[in-house]
Amino acid sequence: MESYSAHGPIRWLITIVDRGKGEKVAKIYRENHLFIHIAVLGIGTAQSEIMDYLGLDEPEKDIVLTLVPDIMVTRVLQNLDNKMQFYRPGSGVAFTIPLSGISAAASRQAEEGTIHIVVDREVSKVEKKQQYDLVTAVVDRGQIDLVMDAAKAAGATGGTIIRARGIDSKEAEKFLKITIQPEKEIVVIIAAHEQKQTIMKGICNQILSLTGERGIVFSIPIEDVTGLRSHIDN
Amino acid sequence: MNKKLYEKIKESLTAVLPVTLIVMILCISIAPMPVETLLLFLTGAALLIIGMGLFTLGTDMAMTPIGTKVGTQLTKTKNLGFIVLACFIIGVIVTVAEPDLQVLAGQTPAVPNMVLILTVAVGVGIFLAVAFLRILFNWSLSALLIAGYTILFVIAIFVPKEFLAVAFDSGGVTTGPITVPFILALGLGLTNMRSDSNAEDDSFGLVALCSLGPILAVLILGMIYSASSGDYTPVEMPVINNTRELFLEFGREMPHYAKEVLLALSPICIFFLIFQVLFFKLRKKQMIKICIGLFYTFLGLTLFLTGVNVGFMPAGNYLGGQIASLPYRWILVPIGMLLGYYIVKAEPAVIVLNKQVEEVTGGAISQKTMMLGLSVGMAISVGLAMVRVLTGLSIFLILLPGYAIALLLSFFVPKIFTAIAFDSGGVASGPMTATFLLPFAMGACDTVGGNILMDAFGIVAMVAMTPPITIQILGLLYNKKVKTMKKYQEVEEMEDEIIDYGEEMM
Numbered sequence: 001m002e003s004y005s006a007h008g009p010i011r012w013l014i015t016i017v018d019r020g021k022g023e024k025v026a027k028i029y030r031e032n033h034l035f036i037h038i039a040v041l042g043i044g045t046a047q048s049e050i051m052d053y054l055g056l057d058e059p060e061k062d063i064v065l066t067l068v069p070d071i072m073v074t075r076v077l078q079n080l081d082n083k084m085q086f087y088r089p090g091s092g093v094a095f096t097i098p099l100s101g102i103s104a105a106a107s108r109q110a111e112e113g114t115i116h117i118v119v120d121r122e123v124s125k126v127e128k129k130q131q132y133d134l135v136t137a138v139v140d141r142g143q144i145d146l147v148m149d150a151a152k153a154a155g156a157t158g159g160t161i162i163r164a165r166g167i168d169s170k171e172a173e174k175f176l177k178i179t180i181q182p183e184k185e186i187v188v189i190i191a192a193h194e195q196k197q198t199i200m201k202g203i204c205n206q207i208l209s210l211t212g213e214r215g216i217v218f219s220i221p222i223e224d225v226t227g228l229r230s231h232i233d234n
Numbered sequence: 235m236n237k238k239l240y241e242k243i244k245e246s247l248t249a250v251l252p253v254t255l256i257v258m259i260l261c262i263s264i265a266p267m268p269v270e271t272l273l274l275f276l277t278g279a280a281l282l283i284i285g286m287g288l289f290t291l292g293t294d295m296a297m298t299p300i301g302t303k304v305g306t307q308l309t310k311t312k313n314l315g316f317i318v319l320a321c322f323i324i325g326v327i328v329t330v331a332e333p334d335l336q337v338l339a340g341q342t343p344a345v346p347n348m349v350l351i352l353t354v355a356v357g358v359g360i361f362l363a364v365a366f367l368r369i370l371f372n373w374s375l376s377a378l379l380i381a382g383y384t385i386l387f388v389i390a391i392f393v394p395k396e397f398l399a400v401a402f403d404s405g406g407v408t409t410g411p412i413t414v415p416f417i418l419a420l421g422l423g424l425t426n427m428r429s430d431s432n433a434e435d436d437s438f439g440l441v442a443l444c445s446l447g448p449i450l451a452v453l454i455l456g457m458i459y460s461a462s463s464g465d466y467t468p469v470e471m472p473v474i475n476n477t478r479e480l481f482l483e484f485g486r487e488m489p490h491y492a493k494e495v496l497l498a499l500s501p502i503c504i505f506f507l508i509f510q511v512l513f514f515k516l517r518k519k520q521m522i523k524i525c526i527g528l529f530y531t532f533l534g535l536t537l538f539l540t541g542v543n544v545g546f547m548p549a550g551n552y553l554g555g556q557i558a559s560l561p562y563r564w565i566l567v568p569i570g571m572l573l574g575y576y577i578v579k580a581e582p583a584v585i586v587l588n589k590q591v592e593e594v595t596g597g598a599i600s601q602k603t604m605m606l607g608l609s610v611g612m613a614i615s616v617g618l619a620m621v622r623v624l625t626g627l628s629i630f631l632i633l634l635p636g637y638a639i640a641l642l643l644s645f646f647v648p649k650i651f652t653a654i655a656f657d658s659g660g661v662a663s664g665p666m667t668a669t670f671l672l673p674f675a676m677g678a679c680d681t682v683g684g685n686i687l688m689d690a691f692g693i694v695a696m697v698a699m700t701p702p703i704t705i706q707i708l709g710l711l712y713n714k715k716v717k718t719m720k721k722y723q724e725v726e727e728m729e730d731e732i733i734d735y736g737e738e739m740m
């Protein structure tokens with residue numbers, strides 16, 4: 001047990017890039033001896049109304065989920081920043097979420113890289129002061145653009161959509177041999193700490209006025225945010 | 235530059251440029267071509283690039299959302315009678331409006347046009363309804379396909395062999411670039427809201443069953459009318475003296491294809507409007523996007539069809555004839571394979587299918603993998619078609635073992651691969667095959683002195699037959715890979731202790 005804690009905890013690194021570039025991201029991570037990758041398909045939200053009408057907005061995204069030891073985060077993200085040109089606006093975002101527990105097998109695999117490199121996590125702790133949250137909302141399919149309008153009015157710059165369906169056994173309906181579930185969409189928005197409240201309230205109000213129901217919105221603390229527009233501007 | 239625009243341009247260029255380059259190389263080396271034919275071809279290629287980009291963009295914005303929403307809505311009604319009726323009507327009307335069906339009608343003079351069109355349409359309608367029922371009642375797709383193809387081949391025994399090629403071609407021909415994305419999206423719509431374990435597999439397989447309808451219909455008609463032969467229009471070589479005439483040649487044909495595309499799109503628009511009023515009630519913004527998408531589809535497909543028909547058809551025909559006249563005419567086979575390998579990339583419905591496969595499998599079967607499978611399949615089929623042109627081998631001798639292998643494979647691969655594989659058969663045989671590969675085979679056949687109806691025709695059927703084999707072989711490899719990965723994990727001794735960070739973090 002001690003040998004694991006010596007390296008510090010493992011973090012969940014989430015990288016969102018344009019569709020097709022997920023492979024490249026995974027390759028960069030592999031070069032850093034990170035081996036546990038899971039890819040999810042997402043869709044970026046529209047940036048401009050005219051472009052949206054013309055169908056030239058909403059680029060498809062790859063979301064790469066990776067396990068990374070805390071002490072390697074800075075190094076890995078700098079590497080990503082250089083190779084994927086994350087410093088250029090709109091090329092992608094990455095952030096980490098601390099884990100509260102992990103299976104030993106996964107931990108061992110994730111920490112393989114720490115043997116190969118000398119890292120100093122302390123430097124990055126300073127940057128961490130800039131706090132962000134991942135505002136997450138679960139919305140019925142087809143209402144996402146209106147929800148995003150509200151989020152933008154409250155200060156959000158953009159988000160990523162993940163297609164989903166409910167698995168509530170009460171809502172599920174059996175029809176012959178198939179099970180029908182309501183279609184949902186999950187939208188995640190990276191928001192600065194001070195904007196979090198307004199954005200979440202905006203989304204809730206919008207969902208209330210659309211469906212007459214209280215919205216399902218929550219936020220997750222995230223760190224090491226890389227590649228965000230406003231972050232770069234600062 | 236706008237990312238999406240860049241993506242689309244890249245997509246169309248990678249689709250059209252390889253074929254263009256191969257033709258260019260051929261015509262400066264072994265198959266010299268009149269400059270006017272080459273100019274037509276190059277202008278056609280330019281139209282193809284623009285058309286392809288607009289078409290796939292339009293499909294993303296309009297056809298796929300409409301099809302998906304209709305599929306979802308149909309299931310939501312939970313009214314079996316309504317679902318069957320709606321599927322049947324959708325199948326019939328979409329097929330009647332398919333422009334390629336008119337061409338098919340022209341190729342079968344023994345059967346009155348109206349009879350043929352209606353029979354084929356009813357065939358597609360019935361099979362679309364069966365395909366939906368299959369999903370709802372959880373019938374096995376491979377069992378249905380085996381039954382379907384067995385019936386086909388039994389009937390084929392009683393049909394005059396001059397008629398066989400045309401009949402088997404009809405399956406690939408009628409599933410065109412408008413029908414395919416729409417039917418694919420119907421399946422997707424049904425899958426989106428399901429949580430049972432078969433959901434992913436069932437997203438595909440609709441096109442596969444729908445391709446059976448036309449073949450069956452044409453075969454039965456051939457039997458009834460004892461059609462002894464088909465008919466075809468030889469490719470005309472346009473005469474062009476200057477650049478203005480070149481431009482006018484395209485300009486003259488464009489309205490004709492615009493009308494065809496409009497006709498093919500209209501039933502889908504009408505369905506959408508009916509569903510919009512009855513069920514969807516989409517907001518203005520979503521409506522505007524879908525309308526713009528429909529306009530893109532219309533414009534894109536018009537440009538595309540004008541480009542291939544005016545530009546590619548004469549070039550294909552000429553190349554085929556020229557290469558077949560060489561003393562070493564066996565070279566038709568490798569050149570055909572090379573053309574086949576790259577031409578499938580320019581088939582508009584293929585891009586739509588590959589994208590949907592990637593989407594549904596969450597990236598597990600990527601667009602690249604699909605394209606590889608299709609390219610290899612296409613190369614094999616065009617190679618076989620060229621062998622037939624050179625030797626006059628009976629189409630029966632190729633199709634029967636081909637489908638036997640494809641159906642046999644369905645027992646060994648994951649279900650989803652079988653569904654995708656048989657879908658891709660109907661998808662791969664689109665306008666590129668009909669307007670470039672078929673004239674290529676006809677040109678070659680003409681020079682060799684073979685029977686065009688028996689030996690050149692059938693290339694579409696061939697193109698529809700090989701992808702089910704190659705894509706399923708991909709599935710076989712995929713299955714093997716998954717199994718070895720699992721084995722590796724079993725060997726490693728797993729510790730199941732859990733490290734808790736909770737205390738340190740707080």
